[in-house]
Amino acid sequence: MNLIEPILAQAAAITQLRRDIHAHPELCFEEVRTADLVAAKLTEWGIPIHRGLGTTGVVGIVHGRDGGAAAKNGRAIGLRADMDALPMTEFNTFAHASQHHGKMHACGHDGHTAMLLAAAQHFSKNRNFDGTVYLIFQPAEEGGGGAREMIQDGLFEQFPMEAVFGMHNWPGMDVGKFAVSPGPVMASSNEFKITITGKGGHAALPHMGCDPVPIACQVVQGFQTIVTRNKKPVDAAVISVTMIHAGEATNVIPDSCEIQGTVRCFSFEVLDLVERRMQEIAEGVSAAFGATCDFHFHRNYPPTINTPYEADFARRVMAGIVGADNALAQEPVMGAEDFSYMLLEKPGAYCFIANGDGAHRATYEGGGHDAGPCTLHNPHYDFNDELIPLGGTYWVRLAEEWLAHEPPADRPMPVKG
Incomplete structure (x- = not known):
């Protein structure tokens, strides 16, 4: 894998942030502590922020080496991570297990936040692009429609962007693989x-x-x-x-x-x-x-439909990181995702990053993972921290490549129902 070395070097520190978020899960529109952590880290790294969209949303604004001048001509990209947890009790007893009974990061949003933070930390020191990258930390994906609320609060008016991209971990796939396809990918x-x-x-x-x-x-x-x-x-x-x-x-x-x-x-x-x-x-x-x-x-949530150019673009970026054989076709699933609201407004692509089969939990000191299935929305689930440098590298390379090339003017746009 062609990982970015500085991101790899900081992976342990970002892992600690991820586990801290996992230990303190917050539900829809209640992500105050998580948003505070994200905002504090972005500010520490010199990245301007905007808070309050969708109640607890955070947007980081990363201007390129041109100071964001190219953004005036539309050269900007959005990268989105969700932050909320689920209203369920965790069965794991490892050191970073949930400290709040009845609340759990059982879908990996703690990991999604961590991967985007890993990219943000790298962007703060390496702005190898002209234009602007918007880092969208979204609340309330689990039933609250946080993406819709951020949009209604002016996300795309305040932060104009050519395209927006999202990513979700996917258990059962071997670590080191991605999956993305054009068209409908979630119901x-x-x-x-x-x-x-x-x-x-x-x-x-x-x-x-x-x-x-x-x-x-x-x-x-x-x-x-x-x-x-x-x-x-x-x-x-x-x-x-x-x-x-x-x-x-x-x-x-x-x-x-x-x-x-x-x-x-x-x-x-x-x-x-x-x-x-x-x-x-x-x-x-x-x-x-x-x-x-x-x-x-x-x-409730509309279908998640990737636009063709953006999905193919994402696949090419993935192939450059993990090889073409590990950039897989994305099999559509009947689960739903509120990133779909963003894809009704902007072209973009929602991809999967492989989370493995759960064996990573056996490496935790003292164990405590109860050997249950590591599947989404399961009380034994935990995000695989091995993904942090890989996901962070993907976000960085995606933004750099996107801003290095003008998308075709006649590429297909989203079609609202």
Whole structure:
């Protein structure tokens, strides 16, 4: 691997920062301590900062050797890392395990912050580019839509940039590999809540009421025909009913039955189709059985869609660091990511950096990792600190290469749904 030596030399110090963040996890829009740490380090390294976008967001402003003059002509790039943790209890007992019960960095955002800090420290002493690099430390990715909030607070107006890039660690891939691809790489996240109201009564006298439970069963079965018979077979979509609530006693037909779940897909066209057909089926089936239906569909994060030029550009940078064989095609996943909001506004690419299989935890003094699976959103998870110099090198090389070349004026731009 072609790592940047000064970043490698500072990796141990950045690792200590990462473990400090891991030990003090903060949830959506509560990342005060984390933001303070980030702001303090950037200031210590002579990097101007802006605080407060999205409540706790921090933006570092790194002007190149030209003092940022080229940014006046649009030469600027954004690099984003998320900072928040998850509302779950950590099972690990190593020295840097969470000190706050019910809060845990189980998705590696502590590592994402550390990798961007590693790049920031290098930029502070090595500005081998003309233009400006914006270091975006974003709050509230885990359900809070922190990216959306930063945008609404003026992120791209205050800090104009040609493109924006994000990165997430990916367990199960061997360390030393990246993955990126053009097009959809993560799905949209959506929720539904449907209440079917009939007429309750005695379970031994079903003919005197309108039982919402079998109606709900028909609705759930009907939803699967949307996936198999309404959308194109080549278009991916998932409709998962994850909750059905009804009744309080075995001999009572309830008045109502509630259905909840999630919908995931990679395009706005498919999402429009799924939402429309779900409502038609839920309301139509309910009416056919003499019941009423209250249908609610909430769109959370949009799909994460990489623009082609930026994804190919990122792959070339990766190949220069780890070799072409280790710059892999990114397999789309049905998980969601609020970096998608940024990619609706700016061209860019969201990539994966391999986090390994969890064996790194065995190197901790005293152990304490409980040998559980090191997968995302798992109580045994921990970010692999071996990624810090690799991720930091990627951020630096990406920014330097981007600002050394003018992107084509006719490259594809994001398309909003």
